[in-house]
Amino acid sequence: MPPIEKPPVFTPEMRENYTILIPGMLPIHFRMLEKILIRNGYKVKILTTIGRQIVDEGLKNVHNDTCYPALLVIGQLISALKSGAYDPHKTALLITQTGGGCRASNYLSLLRKALRQSGYGYVPVISLNFSNLEKQPGFTFTPGMLVQAMYAIIYGDMLMWLKNQCKPYEIIKGSTDAVVERWTDALCEQFESKAFLQVQKNYRAILDDFSAIQRHREKKIKVGIVGEIYMKYAPLGNNNLEQFLIDEGAEPVLSGLLDFCMYCIQNNIIDNDLYGKAFKHRAVNAFLLRYFQRWQNKMIRAIAKHGEFRAPTSFSELKHLVDGVIGTGAKMGEGWLLTSEMVEHIHSGVDNIVCTQPLFCLPNHIVAKGMMRKIKDRYPQANIVAVDYDPSATSVNQENRLKLMLSNARLAEEFGLSSEGEKAPAAPEGETQRETVTL
Structure with missing residues (x-):
């Protein structure tokens, strides 16, 4: 077997005339992150393409049993290269990686293999990560860019949070999207x-x-949405789940991206406590966590003080909600955060929850579907449905599961029943259901 050639490198000279394509995930957040990269000298394009052709392109290059988000991301990137909208010889690709212990850490090698198979082996790939997985000499994410990205994430979280509290109730259709568009541009x-x-x-x-x-x-x-990060947020991945729930007369409730960022930082601290990493490493992560929490709490206080909208729960409170439910050593994929988000929804009076999962995603099946029974034992009123997404899953089957969940929710609301058909008891002693967070 001939040796595989070394992958092409994104050099500093390429910054001026190469367009960097990035797969989309969070429409609001990524538009601001795109602007930050452009302001710092990179030519960037966030891909917003949708359609079955992306799945089909992914299936040509990625095994159908491989992580479904990987299949979609790679399919979207290869489809863009084949579209004729970009010169492949002046194009680079960028993907984000956490470096966690799941198939997502293989995205880089899977994408490069797909590029070689499709005749684009010369296209450089950039991995944006903070785990020292790989560095490219022509792409540097500076501390200043990191600060700007934090602001983009917190602004994006706020716009997404308020959008979902307004759009299901708007009298003039499109008025909420117009405000989101105006503020994202601003x-x-x-x-x-x-x-x-x-x-x-x-x-x-x-x-x-x-x-x-x-x-x-x-x-x-109200329907809470949790799950694997890509399936939870990306309209391409979850078949535009937020809009589907709104069309069905429900209000989607979605936690912010900053919670996931802080979850990753918190896990570094947990690793220090469990495995004894260097104290300096722990101190840096503790500082970053306090910094992120401070800015999230400012946003929460602003919403609570305004008084018109529900405020989200702070991460400092969120991380303690899994005490007695799942250990914080469960860190693969979305880990304990996913379980915590389900519990937080119930504490906030959002008893109806959708777990969006890539089929065969073992980490998320354990911390989502695997925890549903334990959560329902503690909170019998919980109405949780797990929806699997994969190349062969039809939107009709997924929508039918969602409609059944909504039907059960309406029955529970009308007759005061739990998801098991029994009278829903009050929350356990000492646990109250809240509409807003107390700071």
């Missing part, structure tokens, strides 16, 4: 200067604009 513009640092001013203006949206006060069923 924040992208602010990253051209230091205006994005005026967070309190921006928070007040954002909250005022969303509260000005004409909404009816009809009560709707």
Whole structure:
């Protein structure tokens, strides 16, 4: 067997004339992150393409038993190269990696194999990670860019959180999306200067604009969305789940990306406690965690003070909700965070939950589907459904499972029943269901 050639390198000279393609995941967040990369000298394009052709392209290059998000990401990138919209000889690809113990850590090698198979072996691939998996000399994520990215994530979390509290109730269709679009454009513009640092001013203006949206006060069923990070957020991955729930008369409830970032940092601290890594390593992560929590709490306080919308739960509270449910040593995939998010939804009065899972994703089946029985034993009113996504799964079957969950939710709301058909008891002593977080 001939040896595999070394992969092409993204050099500093390529920054000026190469376009970097990035697969989409969070529409609001990624638009701001795209702007930050452009401002720092990179030519970047976030891909928003959808359609069955992406799945088919992925199936040509990735085994159908491999991680479904990997199949979609690779299919979207290869499809873009074949579209004719980009010169493959002046194009690079970028993917993000956490370096965790799941198949996602193999995305880089899977993508390079797919590129060779498709005749694009000369296209360089950049891995954006903080686990020292690989570095490219022509791409540097500086501390300044990291700070800007943190602001983009917190702004994106806020816009997504408020959007889902307004869109299901809007009287004038499209008015919520118009506010989201206007503020995403405005924040992208602010990253051209230091205006994005005026967070309190921006928070007040954002909250005022969303509260000005004409909404009816009809009560709707709230449905929490949890799962593997790509399936949870990417419309391409979950068949536009948020919009489907809105069309079915429900309000989707989705936690922010910053929680996942802090989860990764918290896991580094846990590793130090379990395996005794260097104290300096722990101190740096503890500082980063406090820094991220501080900014998340500012956003939460701004929402709570405004009074028009429910505020999310802080990560400092979220991480303690799994005490007695699952150990924080369960860190593969979304790990204990996924279980914690399910419990947090129930504590906040969101008893209906959708677990979005790639088929055969062992880590997420354990911390999601594997924990459903334990959660339901503790909270009998919980109405949880696991929806598997893979190349052969039809949207009809997925939607039918979701409609059955919503039907059970409406029955429970009408007759006060649990998901098992029994009278739903009150929350365990000392545990109250909250609509807003107390800070």
